[in-house]
Amino acid sequence: NAGVTQTPKFRILKIGQSMTLQCTQDMNHNYMYWYRQDPGMGLKLIYYSVGAGITDKGEVPNGYNVSRSTTEDFPLRLELAAPSQTSVYFCASSSSATEAFFGQGTRLTVV
Amino acid sequence: AQSVAQPEDQVNVAEGNPLTVKCTYSVSGNPYLFWYVQYPNRGLQFLLKYITGDNLVKGSYGFEAEFNKSQTSFHLKKPSALVSDSALYFCAVRDINDYKLSFGAGTTVTVRA
Numbered sequence: 762n763a764g765v766t767q768t769p770k771f772r773i774l775k776i777g778q779s780m781t782l783q784c785t786q787d788m789n790h791n792y793m794y795w796y797r798q799d800p801g802m803g804l805k806l807i808y809y810s811v812g813a814g815i816t817d818k819g820e821v822p823n824g825y826n827v828s829r830s831t832t833e834d835f836p837l838r839l840e841l842a843a844p845s846q847t848s849v850y851f852c853a854s855s856s857s858a859t860e861a862f863f864g865q866g867t868r869l870t871v872v
Numbered sequence: 873a874q875s876v877a878q879p880e881d882q883v884n885v886a887e888g889n890p891l892t893v894k895c896t897y898s899v900s901g902n903p904y905l906f907w908y909v910q911y912p913n914r915g916l917q918f919l920l921k922y923i924t925g926d927n928l929v930k931g932s933y934g935f936e937a938e939f940n941k942s943q944t945s946f947h948l949k950k951p952s953a954l955v956s957d958s959a960l961y962f963c964a965v966r967d968i969n970d971y972k973l974s975f976g977a978g979t980t981v982t983v984r985a
Contacts, residue, residue, distance in 0.1 A: 851916065
């Protein structure tokens with residue numbers, strides 16, 4: 762049972778490039794989340810989803826897009842990367858009455 | 873809109889002394905409440921949760937938390953802190969009628985030997 766898997770673990774992007782952060786879970790959870798954590802800071806919610814085909818914006822959605830075509834996968838797309846998107850990105854999943862399970866994070870640097 | 877406040881950026885205690893990390897929340901309905909811990913360069917580890925039932929919740933590594941509805945608080949406690957408890961602690965809330973999960977800004981706990 763792998764839980765929540767994020768790929769890649771590390772990535773360096775040049776300004777203006779695009780990339781997709783992958784997140785998959787094998788716990789059949791309906792709820793999935795993307796957060797970013799800047800150095801020494803808390804978690805800010807980017808996007809979240811209650812199930813396939815349904816997504817909602819969180820606190821800091823600008824510059825990001827998501828899709829949820831299956832229960833298992835919730836990829837996060839960065840378009841036109843900017844230095845302000847340098848951060849650690851965490852994906853999480855949960856069911857209606859459980860805690861959220863987190864992936865190990867993707868450390869992204871935009872130069 | 874729901875929110876979580878952790879009023880202390882840092883908490884410093886001596887090993888063996890009680891540890892308390894404060895959390896207050898705001899939701900429209902009834903809350904689900906959670907505590908997580910993060911060690912340097914690691915992901916988030918779940919400590920404990922309040923869903924329903926007893927207001928005093930016991931979790932991993934000797935931690936407990938008390939849900940106080942009138943004060944909208946969910947403070948994390950440990951009777952006797954260890955140096956290994958030094959980490960970043962996050963409180964989180966979700967309204968039972970929603971699925972948005974919001975986190976506080978985090979509290980850095982330092983336990984000195």
